[in-house]
Amino acid sequence: MIRSDLAAKLAGRTTFGADLDRPGMLWAALVLSPVAHGRIRRVDLSKVRKAPGVVVAITAPDVEKLLPKGSGDPERPVFPTREVLYRHQPIAAIAARTLSEARAAALLAEVDIDPLPIVDDIETVFPEWPEPSKKPNSAVVAHVHARHGDLEAAFREAEFVHSETYRTAGVHQVALETHACLAEVEGAIWRVTTSTQSPFSVREDLSSQLGLPESAVVVEGSWVGGGFGGKTSALLEPFALLLAAAAGAPVRLALSYREEFLLGRTTLPCVVRIESSVAKGRVTGRRVRMLLDCGSTMPSRDFATGYAITFLLGPYNVDTFEVEGYGLRTNKPPFGPHRAPLIPQLTFVIDSHMDSIARRLSVDPIAFRRAHVWHEGDSTALGQRIGPSGIDSALERAEKTVLRWRGNAPREHGFGIGVGYWSTGVSAGGEARLRLTPQELVIEQGEREIGSGSVVRGLVAVAERSLGLPASAIRVAYSDTASAPFDSGVFGSRTVGALGQAVQKASEELVRELEARTGTKGSLRLEFDGRSIRAVASGLRRPIAELLTPEELNEGGLKAHGKFYGPPMKFDESRVVAGSFYPVADVVGAVHLAEVSVDRETGAVKVHRYAAFHDVGVALDMAMVRAQVEGGVVMGLGTALTEESLWSSEGSLRNPGLLDYRLPRLNDVPPIEVYPVEGFPGAGPFGAKGVGEPPIIPVPAAVANAVADATGARVFELPLSPERVARALKLL
Amino acid sequence: MTAPPTITLTVNGRTLECRRVPDDERLLDTLRWRLGLKGTKEGCRTGDCGACTVLVDGESVLSCLALTHTVEGSSLVTVEGIAAEPLGKAVVAAFQAEGAVQCGYCTPGFVVALTGLLKERGPKASREEILAALSGNLCRCTGYSPIIRATERLLEKHR
Numbered sequence: 001m002i003r004s005d006l007a008a009k010l011a012g013r014t015t016f017g018a019d020l021d022r023p024g025m026l027w028a029a030l031v032l033s034p035v036a037h038g039r040i041r042r043v044d045l046s047k048v049r050k051a052p053g054v055v056v057a058i059t060a061p062d063v064e065k066l067l068p069k070g071s072g073d074p075e076r077p078v079f080p081t082r083e084v085l086y087r088h089q090p091i092a093a094i095a096a097r098t099l100s101e102a103r104a105a106a107l108l109a110e111v112d113i114d115p116l117p118i119v120d121d122i123e124t125v126f127p128e129w130p131e132p133s134k135k136p137n138s139a140v141v142a143h144v145h146a147r148h149g150d151l152e153a154a155f156r157e158a159e160f161v162h163s164e165t166y167r168t169a170g171v172h173q174v175a176l177e178t179h180a181c182l183a184e185v186e187g188a189i190w191r192v193t194t195s196t197q198s199p200f201s202v203r204e205d206l207s208s209q210l211g212l213p214e215s216a217v218v219v220e221g222s223w224v225g226g227g228f229g230g231k232t233s234a235l236l237e238p239f240a241l242l243l244a245a246a247a248g249a250p251v252r253l254a255l256s257y258r259e260e261f262l263l264g265r266t267t268l269p270c271v272v273r274i275e276s277s278v279a280k281g282r283v284t285g286r287r288v289r290m291l292l293d294c295g296s297t298m299p300s301r302d303f304a305t306g307y308a309i310t311f312l313l314g315p316y317n318v319d320t321f322e323v324e325g326y327g328l329r330t331n332k333p334p335f336g337p338h339r340a341p342l343i344p345q346l347t348f349v350i351d352s353h354m355d356s357i358a359r360r361l362s363v364d365p366i367a368f369r370r371a372h373v374w375h376e377g378d379s380t381a382l383g384q385r386i387g388p389s390g391i392d393s394a395l396e397r398a399e400k401t402v403l404r405w406r407g408n409a410p411r412e413h414g415f416g417i418g419v420g421y422w423s424t425g426v427s428a429g430g431e432a433r434l435r436l437t438p439q440e441l442v443i444e445q446g447e448r449e450i451g452s453g454s455v456v457r458g459l460v461a462v463a464e465r466s467l468g469l470p471a472s473a474i475r476v477a478y479s480d481t482a483s484a485p486f487d488s489g490v491f492g493s494r495t496v497g498a499l500g501q502a503v504q505k506a507s508e509e510l511v512r513e514l515e516a517r518t519g520t521k522g523s524l525r526l527e528f529d530g531r532s533i534r535a536v537a538s539g540l541r542r543p544i545a546e547l548l549t550p551e552e553l554n555e556g557g558l559k560a561h562g563k564f565y566g567p568p569m570k571f572d573e574s575r576v577v578a579g580s581f582y583p584v585a586d587v588v589g590a591v592h593l594a595e596v597s598v599d600r601e602t603g604a605v606k607v608h609r610y611a612a613f614h615d616v617g618v619a620l621d622m623a624m625v626r627a628q629v630e631g632g633v634v635m636g637l638g639t640a641l642t643e644e645s646l647w648s649s650e651g652s653l654r655n656p657g658l659l660d661y662r663l664p665r666l667n668d669v670p671p672i673e674v675y676p677v678e679g680f681p682g683a684g685p686f687g688a689k690g691v692g693e694p695p696i697i698p699v700p701a702a703v704a705n706a707v708a709d710a711t712g713a714r715v716f717e718l719p720l721s722p723e724r725v726a727r728a729l730k731l732l
Numbered sequence: 733m734t735a736p737p738t739i740t741l742t743v744n745g746r747t748l749e750c751r752r753v754p755d756d757e758r759l760l761d762t763l764r765w766r767l768g769l770k771g772t773k774e775g776c777r778t779g780d781c782g783a784c785t786v787l788v789d790g791e792s793v794l795s796c797l798a799l800t801h802t803v804e805g806s807s808l809v810t811v812e813g814i815a816a817e818p819l820g821k822a823v824v825a826a827f828q829a830e831g832a833v834q835c836g837y838c839t840p841g842f843v844v845a846l847t848g849l850l851k852e853r854g855p856k857a858s859r860e861e862i863l864a865a866l867s868g869n870l871c872r873c874t875g876y877s878p879i880i881r882a883t884e885r886l887l888e889k890h891r
């Protein structure tokens with residue numbers, strides 16, 4: 001595999017956020033709220049400050065004194081001032097000479113909070129469910145509603161209306177490395193090195209939370225021990241920076257694994273009522289209602305509901321529909337991004353429902369989906385035109401594979417299909433700079449590698465194709481937000497699709513400049529002989545050293561800057577009744593096939609074989625595509641079968657550890673076959689489509705449909721734990 | 733109170749003295765923060781992820797659970813020293829060839845654990861036995877498939 005980061009990682013030489021260290025560094029710990037909801041009467045740190053090794057301890061009133069402008073965004077205070085909103089919300093922070101001293105001191109904080117009633121269950125705070133709310137409800141923090149066509153007529157004229165209710169659990173990203181950062185305040189510069197998927201988002205958050213100009217905040221990404229969405233915005237950085245400012249020394253703050261579970265912003269529970277009218281073997285109308293647990297204080301709750309809800313209509317043509325969603329505030333940590341946040345769960349809903357209708361009609365579930373699935377030129381629910389889409393082609397291949405697999409499997413095994421799609425985040429922009437020297441091409445950009453390879457390999461693959469150079473002549477350079485060109489972040493499967501286009505544009509600019517210098521046109525490529533780079537065109541073959549000016553040779557090479565800011569996308573606003581919806585940027589489809597057996601006594605599900613058919617547009621590096629699919633499928637198996645955040649009625653997470661929150665392990669993994677579906681180009685460079693998130697999306701649906709195929713019983717709730725399957729089988 | 737004792741360890745072939753090691757200091761912290769060997773990763777600290785695996789006298793040990801004074805006088809191999817051993821070098825090469833690394837946070841633990849297993853059980857160990865024993869190590873990125881392929885590649889080579 002071509003990845004320049006592997007050797008250092010295999011030798012243990014890579015510095016992750018958790019490995020950061022400075023001379024004179026202090027260690028930090030957080031004081032966490034003992035209740036899930038309450039009015040703060042007093043936070044007394046006097047005993048903490050006297051504890052051995054403690055250098056500084058800060059809480060809400062101290063923040064103002066430390067900030068140059070005296071305050072930050074009142075909507076997003078660093079520490080709560082009046083009310084705590086979730087259990088384990090940080091209410092104070094401590095820096096000490098050692099970690100054990102900081103942690104021991106945290107226990108000495110005297111915290112007096114008057115408990116308030118807790119909202120933990122979205123169905124109880126929404127008594128009208130599943131009917132839309134007519135009464136004002138203070139728990140509702142987002143409401144989205146869209147419709148099109150005459151749904152009442154469709155329902156009236158249908159042969160039947162198929163109605164189901166599904167529930168999905170909260171899940172955690174569980175990156176192996178917890179959040180970790182190191183803060184230093186020197187003069188007017190607030191500098192933090194941190195394990196993040198988006199240094200520029202962290203800068204923006206810090207600037208607003210701390211009331212500092214962006215120029216005063218410098219964020220440097222460390223290597224990231226897994227992100228999966230959990231490291232896209234600031235979490236620990238404000239605490240660490242304030243402690244560093246208070247102490248006048250560098251401060252390291254890293255979460256323990258338990259804290260990672262308790263404080264992480266994750267996917268929260270969701271309930272969906274889905275109803276489809278069916279006539280002549282087709283879905284003629286669909287009504288969807290959703291309640292989403294938004295946790296406390298989510299800044300982008302509209303985004304979560306409005307972006308998520310249209311996925312409940314699936315990649316299917318249903319022109320007559322109504323979707324209505326409510327985001328509800330609960331006393332849990334805020335909802336946060338997670339590899340395709342909520343979409344594996346919602347795909348489980350829509351694709352279980354499609355499967356269930358097909359079974360009711362006694363038609364082949366794949367043929368039923370193929371009769372409805374999007375093709376190029378079709379429209380999304382909100383009237384956006386679909387570009388080249390390989391979903392049907394993937395379904396066709398899955399259809400053949402099922403036949404083959406059924407032929408050689410034991411009778412009691414079941415086979416299930418999951419059909420999902422993702423909208424790659426190509427609308428979030430970014431920039432890159434290239435530097436061409438006689439010996440190498442350097443890609444200067446603002447991200448760090450989070451593991452998927454999208455930076456360390458993806459950007460290199462784009463430059464390779466753009467210029468003709470081999471990967472061995474290309475190096476990715478990393479720097480902080482003060483010197484790197486802007487980029488939105490490594491999320492939304494956008495790195496290659498969006499930042500990659502900035503690299504592509506900069507490459508084109510380099511070529512134009514070299515063509516101008518050599519008087520060639522239209523065919524110039526670069527070649528590398530292992531030592532130096534040459535420009536090659538018809539009748540031309542010249543070392544780069546001869547094409548650069550003396551200044552360029554002295555100052556790091558010939559430079560080119562590429563920017564990519566996707567054009568604004570539109571949808572049919574007339575279909576929106578209320579709330580904010582989000583356009584689909586670039587549709588990427590995936591079809592998965594699972595073969596399972598179900599233990600008829602315990603309800604335990606075993607996955608025997610798995611195949612994933614992915615609409616990748618053009619695979620820039622097939623080994624990397626395969627790696628993303630294999631990893632995403634296994635993460636999805638966790639969502640499907642075992643992973644579930646459990647809360648007590650007091651609002652605490654009951655399973656904040658790897659023993660009780662069960663991830664897939666090595667011996668749970670079935671053989672996974674990965675098939676790229678090419679020929680349906682996407683919006684990315686050379687027609688590439690994002691591949692980071694799509695692989696997790698169809699997994700719970702494929703597994704649930706396979707369980708239904710094996711047993712005839714449908715499970716309406718994720719994860720498909722043995723207990724839930726046993727209930728569906730009427731064993732309990 | 734008497735001063736905590738000085739402890740002698742051999743780490744990757746070098747004999748080192750650690751002074752004033754408190755009784756409750758964990759080997760993981762000794763390696764990472766006292767000796768600066770941060771290749772050994774801290775994951776859960778509760779024995780549930782395997783990221784902190786090191787070899788103590790040739791055997792895999794979860795360094796987050798081991799107290800430093802209990803390994804006094806032992807010979808340790810961490811990821812930084814693993815490639816100095818022929819078996820460790822082969823494991824690293826197999827991981828590289830199969831691309832069994834993404835973020836790399838679980839990698840040191842896997843490389844060390846697999847080296848230890850191959851050493852302990854011998855090159856004739858069965859695939860199932862090795863894979864079952866590796867199942868205590870968690871990886872969130874790769875889906876394990878390339879790690880399984882790397883293991884198979886190694887076992888084949890020794891057959």
Ligand code: FES
Nearest residue numbers: 775776777782796
């Ligand atoms: S850190 Fe030791 S097992 Fe997880």
Ligand code: FES
Nearest residue numbers: 834838871872873
């Ligand atoms: S490579 Fe990231 S946890 Fe294994």
